[in-house]
Amino acid sequence: MKKVTISFIVMLLLTVGLAACGAAAPSGATDTIKIGINAPLTGDIPKVGEGTKYAAEMWLEDIKAAGGLDVGGKKYNVELVIEDNEAKAESATAVTTKLISQDEVLVMVGPQSSKQAVPAGEVANNLKTLMVSPWSTNPNTTLGRPYVFRTPFLDPFQGPVLVNFATKEFGATKAAVLYDVASDYPKGLAEFFKSAWEKLHGEGSVVAFESFTTNDTDFSAQLTKIKDSGAEVLFAPQYYNEVALIVQQARELGYEGPILGSDSWGSAELMNLCGDACKGLFFSTHYAAAGATGATKAFIDRYNEKYGYVPDDVGALTWDTMLLVQKAIQDCGKITGDIAVDRQCVRDAMANIKDFEGITGSMTFTEEGDPIKCAVIVKISDAGEFEFYKQVCPE
């Protein structure tokens, strides 16, 4: 009993001590603004992490070229703290805690996929720090979390967009879904697709609803069932490395129908892994690189020149996110040096942004911190490019 009491007191003292240190020493950070980047640099989807990092670094170049970030008439240095979350939920929360508590970032950008963004959002919200996810489309990321925002549209919007598209384009009435049950993004989107499809075509019109778990490579049992179910379209809301395997195996097992994807397909890496098998397929996404104009084209050209490939949607969305964060900081008007006050101020400024013109569309935020914006359906051309096919906006 005595031991417990002593250790409790020690812990209490330590906590108080640490808290006092944190509050007393703003570590001379008054003329430097730190922005945390929480990205999957290794793990399942490294290309996503790379796109995030490159876009953020391009943004930093612009800030440096302007001599710093101008907030309320004073120039501040900007420092990016880029941390790897290994595309794992537990690493993403650890990185979030580190960025906010240890590095004392003003704002955190990322994590990207919902599997990491949903749990990381909880941490950022509890620590009262603005988090903006450039790529997470699952509603739970921002739900009931005033400090969490995002740049892409949401899955409850993306699901019905794809359902309507598949119904009109292929005349399909029976659909199959193959998704990763252990990951928030595919699981959420698969369910939204299913409910929207059944609303349109009646109960039981999703003839196969098959799942697998992360890191599986063999989908032959599921695909054999899907082929056998007589589905006219297959929906696979997966990341690019799995898409390559699913599409190839589906074709090898003799499934001839269209395969439909979601925004997670839109990686520069998809065509390297999937090759000819993916040509002619459709997916919904945030922007189409082929045939872009204006600021979007300027971004694509600059990125392509610097890094040697056309940026995928993550790059474009991260770019928009950085500009949004920049605007929020500037709208806040002043940096006091008290990190808690500044974080609150930036968060409030973010919530008040109206009609922000990004390269992935115009954005105004809802109460939940979600933007209202349009989706694009992209067709993978015979040259392997992601071509604009049509745009779908919220009604």
Add this chain to the structure above:
Amino acid sequence: MAFFLQNVVNALQAGSFYALIALGYSMVYGVLLLFNFAHGDIFMVGAYVGFFVTTGALLLVSTLGLVALPGWVVLVLVILVAMLITAFVGVAVERIGYRPLRQAPRASAAITGLMIGIILETGNLALLGATRLSFPELIQTTTYTVGGVTLTNKRIMIVGVALLLMFALHQFVQRTKWGMAMRAMAYDFGVVPLMGVPLNSIAALTFALGSGLAAAAGILFSVAYPVLNPYMGITVGWKAFVAAIIGGRGSILGAALAGFLLGFIEIFVAVIFASTYRDLIAFSIILLILIFRPHGFFGEAHTSRLRL
């Protein structure tokens, strides 16, 4: 019926990989009484070696303007070369990681195995980066439909090569002097070296054979699932390890059969139940098998003789 047969074909392919990898686990256990937990990562190394040999060969052909060999000839050559190179990796693992621990408690060797696995994975990540590699397509996929069952030339090739390699291994172990030495070592690890059988050479040979088979499995796996990543060996390796256990420790036939059995269980669980329950049910069945046959199908207790 076609649906059932289609899944049998699917299971045969999945089982081939497990069986080939399980053989490596089983042989090493048979001879040295240790589980080489780095074996799954040797499989990964094999796939990457295969990738580089293939890319190198294709580059050589295109730059020198040689007459391009047919794809399947290239594939056979690639498998042989990669098996040889990976065999050396396996021997190095044994020499550096396990030989110094020959007299140490078994737990030390098991931990070493796990560490070597992590070194191979993260070493690959550090050297090659996190970007996935796509295995070059050497043979064009041809699809045959027989009575509603879809077969591809790749699937037939994978199962065929796997069976051929297992047969070759069986012949080697049963018919050659080296094979006899391995069987003798499996019979009694303590006494046989006293009779003049060189323990270290036999250990190296066992690792070489196991790693070679793992490399073949790695390349066949890459042909079927052409996306390579540094962690591809973990799940497959663990499942093959389980197959080696249910096959009976040290039994070649057992490991091969159990590999295919695991493939069948996995595919049919995914067919009959939701695929979410696949691993749960597959491993529950395996637990049941082990309750009734604690030493696997063909295994015997540690104290009595071990087969190879």
